[in-house]
Amino acid sequence: MLQYILILLCLPPLCAVLALTGRFDNNLLHWLHRLTATAVGVCLALLAAKFDAAVPYVDDYFYVDALSLWVLIIITTLYVAASWTARSYLTREERCGVLKGEQLQTGRYFALMQLFCWTMFIVLLVKNLGLMWVAIEATTLISALLISFKFTRAALEATWKYIMVCTVGICLALLGTLVLYYAQIAALGTNNPLSWVFLHQHADALDPALTKLALLFLVIGYGTKAGMAPMHTWLPDAYAEAPSLTSGMLSGALCSCAIYVLLRNLVILLPTAGSAMMSSMLMFFAVLTVAVAVPFVVVQRDVKRILAYSSMENIGIMVAGIGVFSALSIKAVMLHMYSHAMIKFVLFYIAGTIIQEYQTRNMMRIHGMIKDVPHTAAFWLTGMLGILGLPPMGLFFSKFYIMSALFKEGHWLAGSLLIVLLAGVLIGILYHGMRMLCGEAQRQPLGDLLGAVDVPVLALLLIFTCIVGVGFENLPWLNNLLNHAVHVIGG
């Protein structure tokens, strides 16, 4: 087990260092990037095959249980997909994207991407809540360089906002972690400082007043990182201005990471802080996040910003699911995390392609995609239906379960509000999406630019969400993993 974890943690930085040396030409770099990601994927598959969901792996520094394995699977899938599609994306970007005519620093891009995924792996593998904080802060810093990759004015603005808002938020999370450590010292002594396993076993002994304080800071801190309103101001800018591959990773992987850390901390705090406070707080933030996103989705002009606001809507739904904190809702949140990550990655990738094809990000100037760029249009349509939660895509099931859990546990007000707001999102996205797909083109695209490798990768991601969403109960291994993840969280 340990050897797999070490391979997982050694390969990406090794690849990053090699990419930074600048000794490789572009072709070799692309293959290095792809092979590293694939090797990490294979390594994770071996780890998952050996892993018994009922018996978590613990040692001095690392800890893997069903929950972390599930999020690891999500992130590694995106990592592999991003590395296989990177080549055609970057070539197109050089040919007809923002970087036209510039020497693209492929090495720098790959190094940053590898380091970004590496920091997320650290978040998911470490046992210690303090080190988790350190790794989350590191993801912010590395992804800041990825967002500002093009160093255009807009990218600089987005990065500055991102780094300022997120770092302040994460500092508050550090404050929460300190309060938690203080509570641990007061109740349990200085042994096993901030170890998640130890705290999990002795969660009942902590002082309720302190855990409530820690809960407040941690929810606000990691909530900022996940993009909960009203700390979301960085989110649309960062998602829209980053290169599209990065946007997909930010929306799918980083957001899942933030929610993972939030869940880990909640498990420690809930037994003493009480679920009533947590529930009402998260429910409030959830409804607020969706409510803030809806008007911006409806009046949006920018094809990537509309996806960013739709990410906020999905984060809101996940937070609502965590707020309910029943077995059904937590399992649905796990599914939602997966489906959202896959579909959002595809959508951001396709949005990037559309921008390259039409040379504009204004949705009002794009029409007739079905006729002119059928491949892109097919993915755009499927992805859109997926993100809106239409069957048989995975999000339909997870949204449905979260909603039913809301009503089952008696959160009538939040549930009804969410349904109304979700209808607004549906109208907004369908309206804009359909306008782009149908009608007569006023502006001829450069052609259907989707590459030969892109189509199978993106199609596979979409098919995975269908399979997982529809059939998770009939796939014994998966169902077992999810049940144990729910058991770890204790819904």
Next chain:
Amino acid sequence: MEYLVVSLMFIVFLQTRFMELRRATLCLAVQSALIAAACLVVGLSHGGGLHGWLPGILTIAVKVLFIPYAILRTVKGLRDEREIVSDINVNYSTAVAASSLALGYMVIDGLLPQAEGRDILATSMFMIMTGLTLIVMRSRAIMQMIGLITMENGIYLLGLIMTEGLPLIIELGIFLDVLIAVVILVILTSRLRLSFRTTDTNVLDKLKG
């Protein structure tokens, strides 16, 4: 320790008064030096060892020497050295700092009444809030950076007093994060200067809706 607390409060108040970037940066260096002193005092009083002196030495290396040096190097490259704010604004931020000191005492008395070291806990709350104020009220990139580090110093001090310091490996991680954060912010600041010909973040208002 009492002298340390008083001089720290004084320095943080002073921090809100400076508009000139060079002096503000030097003030930040003094502030970090005081934090390092507190760190060494606390560390050595709880028995020496690696955990006793390493965080203090690292604070000196990272926050007293490296960060001000990096910021000063950036400041040298800037032509428009003065912050575009009136004197009234400075007085506002000092007033906010004063009220956040009172608020800090109230928060500490309300939340941790039995904790020892009331003054220094209140000072660290004061530093966190002043750092936030600086980020919100100042518009120049470097001033916001200074606010961020002030806030980080406050949290560090709070952790130092409340828990006698986090475990060593976590502290090392936090130092590394602060270091990388400053390097990245310095890169971004010089890029801002190249792209916008100013480091005033008020020009960053194009992305909306």
